[in-house]
Amino acid sequence: MLAVSLMPGTAIAAPCGNDGSGFAAWKTAFAAEAQRAGVGKRGLQALAKAQYASRTIAADRNQKSFRYSLAKFMQVRGANTIVAQGRTRKARNAAFYAALERQYGVPAGVLIAIHGMETGFGGFMGDSRVVSAITTLAYDCRRSDFFVPHAIGALKLVDQGAITAETRGAKHGELGHTQFLPGNALTYGIDANGDGRIDFYNQADAMASTANFLRQKGWRPGEGYQEGQPNFSVIKQWNAAGVYQKAIAIMAAQIDAGG
Template identity: 80%
Template sequence: MFRLRTALTLCFALALPQIALAAQCGNDSAGFRAWKGEFAQEAKRAGVGKRGLEALAQAQYSTRTIAADRNQRSFKYSLDKFMQVRGADTIVAQGRRHKARNPEFYAALERQYGVPAGVLIAIHGMETGFGNFMGDTPVVSAITTLAYDCRRSDFFVPHAIGALKLVDHGAITGATLGARHGELGHTQFLPGNALTYGVDATGSGSVNFYNITDALASTANYLRQKGWRTGHGYQPGEPNFAMIREWNAASVYQQAIAIMAARIDR
């Protein structure tokens, strides 16, 4: 029977560094190599070590990441269309089965973090189909491509630093695959958030976001640290909906998670 261990938030990542954007961004692959050389100096100043810098040097400009970043159509759908396209009914049905197979696991998470099973299960199902597809793009290449790209460089630079520190500490390697925006693991953490909110729930000595126990404990910890209030509602207008908004900025995503979570926990 699963017994949730004391959460061990990564001690080296209590806060992400505030980094001046010294490296010159670009809008195509032409300047990526030069940018990496400049960014390596920023990374060193931010505390990235040898392994992280080696991963940066080996990173490749990801054209698939840029294409995905320019073409996020599903978030422009109506709520009903979004839920249809993302397979909400299937997520709910499978989510109920996941909960029924291991109720004590989810109960232990709720006791520790206050986050109901349905919320964690809905996020897990929405992000990766319960771990069935966790991405096809190297995390470091994807996130450094977005840090270099001028469109949202300031947002992605701290996450690029986070990814390199995750490499330093053995949580990922330069070859680890994730989503095309650099998200990783069962619930698709952006690297900076993984660094800050990751929990070693298995007691292995490191956080493994590709392990369901660590991933869901880390997700619950993220929501708790953002202000999740035990026993309060999470539908739009209720106190905990604000924390679902912290997880993803898209309104249709937020509403879909709240609806599916309630159906799973019904």
Template identity: 75%
Template sequence: MRLSLSAALAAIGILAGSAVSAACGNTSAGFEQWKASFAQTAQRAGVGQRGLQALASARYSNGTIAADRNQKSFKYSLEKFMQVRGSATIIAQGRKRLARDAKFYSALEEIYGVPAGVIIAIHGMETAFGGFMGDTPVVSAITTLAYDCRRSDFFIPHAIGALQLVDMGSITAATQGAKHGELGHTQFLPGNALRYGVDIDRNGRVDFYNQSDALASTANFLASKGWRRGAGFQQGQPNFAVIKEWNAATVYQQAIAIMGAEIMR
């Protein structure tokens, strides 16, 4: 079961032609005033009581702002990036995971067309296979970035998405994720989680902290972005551009392509 398409479209499209009346800011000073105004925008997007309560309890995240201003690893060379991010360990552990859960990954490829190596590489890169999924409340992180002037237009739809995920029971106000509000095993931004989430175990709830749901959702995201079944995913091949939809940093894309191939070798 996928999350509601109408809810997804509301989350992603809310900014078209509308603006939040409270000004953005680069310090915590105006955050509470901004939240009060943003609550009205959220209501117009269909956010319910639970989501609005989560917004009200959100706190300005200084750790999120510090992380946003200091993203050095994407400026490394490919060799340095792969060393820092532990590519050798990801490949070694990824091969073991593929051997152990071959039937699961084969089923994902059958449904979505995305090969196991790519999914496993993303899982390893993002959270060390679920070993660390973040230590910052998702709602606080994503609303801080929506308020922050640097990229507010990009993050506001994801803030709406996070509040709708609270309404749906996929996360709570206390759910922790990465410093930029990414959540779960593969670190979905909330708006993308809302739109591409898959309840692969059919328990009635999309849970990004459940490995099966998270990996199926990742495959669904890539398939929805144009993954071509059976086509290559190395640089210069058709599916390399789809990896860019997951992360815009070229060094990240290159690393996923290389590790994905090595895991399946």
């Protein structure tokens, strides 16, 4: 566990940095923030083991696909394949997706399009250590304020046993089948298969959690989700890139129209 030495009532924000040289000192300061936020022993031990993730920083500086035109983005991300496979997956698991729509109001096409876009339907869920990646982003000065709550979330997920210090995810610390940021995973996670554990690497839990996220963010059952329609603004809550939002809406409609 990281040592914490603060005077009572003192709150010192951990200083951000732009390279790995200050990461160890940042972790020591951040451990105090994490404790104040309710992170326990296992979470703090995971923080102590975290390593500066150079690949995460490189990826964060080079997100060029979001600068593509919509047509180019959909081509690069394999939209036609996602739609074709998505229709098959919907037909194969019709009862499961119908149950999710009854409970959360989110159509199958939207959930399946996100699943396909994020991980190729679970084909590749990432090879970066989640805790190291998300704490590196919390430390990095570029978007520290955004990522600090997700770093706290990741450490709390460790406390809960949902992940460990070794759990692998995407380079920005996203988890599982639909690539939840850890803070969102903590808040919106659902145990859909009833095994007593929220597991984002289990497809049922991941899809239900995604549906719950969208519903809690304002999804209106029965309303449209194309650009200009009420639920398009909720897709924006999942990913901030406009080209991503439009692609999800288009693919979702094609999946839903196909069966």
